[in-house]
Amino acid sequence: MVVQRDGTLNFEEEAGPKDPLGTTQEPLNSAKDAGDPVNNPLTELKSVILSLEWEITDAVLGRFVDEIDRLKDAYSDDEVVVSFLGLLDSVGRYIKAHKGKAHPDAGKLLNSIYLSVERVILSKDMTDQEKRAKLSSELERFKALKEKIALRKAAVERKQGLMGPDQAKVAARAQKDEHGIQKAESSPDEAKERQLEAHEGHVIPDESLRLAVEGLKQLVQEEFKALREELRQLRESKERLI
Amino acid sequence: MAFVNTKNREIQAKIVYYGPGRGGKTTNLEYLYNKFKARVKTELVTIKTHGDRTLFFDFFPFDVGTINGYDVKIQLYTVPGQVKYDATRRLVLRGVDGIVFVADSMSVRREKNVLSLRNLQKNLKTFNRSIFKVPIVLQYNKKDLAEQGIPLLPLQTLEKDLNSQLRAPTFEASALTGLNVVPTMKKIISITVASLFKELK
């Protein structure tokens, strides 16, 4: 990483083989106006995300959350951008809550979502449909990470002997339900979305975007609910040990 | 700082070849490496200048074999001898368990030998170590130059300059031809390991 004389950061990430999340690690400064603070309203956010590459601290994560809030206000009229920012917010808060215990793929997802939203904001000729397609694919990656986290948690609990293998499966399924992923997939609206996708060749209409946003809101709510439940269980198990 | 691994029953110890610049420290190690290459599974590590002077250190690990039920692995290092590399010499000396002081037998190097030995004493002190307490062997190198008519310091002089207080084992040697290179190494390994076992009792 090199600090340029004008104070901006120049970060190089080499492209590597496809990872499970399908994230292509492009250089974070690949967008045309990315280095120009006047034309790139995401300069501060980019700087914070680059800082997180080097050091994950409460101070940097605090700056991250503040910047996301600021951008949400600035782009309150743009549903797609706000959804992207919501995803970033969710992943950022997850990393903040878990720090070293966070899933290693969370950082990669953060970079991937950032690159997508930067493209969406800075691109002059991206169509609405293309923007929603990008959002949808980031949402899929987000869901994939949540599943990984749930499976990892179940594996850890199984290891610690808090539950047997069958209970672990049930818990993993229950967690999926709690996080709204299974529910979203089994809802009639979601099925409609799939039909539309099949007919229109992966073009995402307004209705599906609305559903995606709703699904995201639900996910965030479910996550907080799951966290509270986890805390309660932890407290109970501590009492039992005593 | 020797490390005793009671799980693997292994002892790792560090021996450093010290001495004035161009005295033959690296030549010692190169000779040993070439002689024992078959037993050493790794390459000889050397960090040199373009002029082939040691810049940081030379290194290779040497498996001595089993002593008292422990696998003894010796890490052999040299230091850069030039005066300007004192800071580097100090950090290579860190954690040393045994030292071979390679003195240059050439008459013109008499003063450099003494200065280098004093430098060793000073650098050991920075780690709160005494030169009198660390296992040490003296090697009076370049004996082969006598054949070429180059004036060499007599043994008496070298002993008086360098060994009057230390009373360390000494070897007259020629790192280039291999004379007494292996015996020097064997001696320092044996007194180092003996000292370690004594400490562990």
Added chain:
Amino acid sequence: MTYMLGQQQLDAIEEVLLHDLFDVGMDCIFLIDMAGNVIANLDNGEIKHDIYSLAALAAGNFAAVSTMAEIVGEHEFSLLFHKGEKESIHFSRVASDFLLITIFGKGISLGFLRLKVAEATEKIKRILEPSVVR
């Protein structure tokens, strides 16, 4: 100057290296002392690095950088890290006499690695505490 580590301590150290670092995706981890002795090491089986040479060089490198820090008036530098095209290497001091070295690929961010290493370092420090014999 010798120190000893018992089976329990070494097992405990390997546990930390395995669960806190290796299972998270590091390629090669080794714990050494400042003299360059290798105390513990784990790798992913594909790696065939010369650990003993790496240890000697790592100890020398760290010592050289620490000395530079003192010269410029710093107590120590908080980050010693070398970035490669495919593999990178990170150094972390553990107590005053040991070094934890991690080699990792592009799948792990440095920020995340530093968090994991900081946690592991604390645990290893506690395991090593009773050991040094002088």
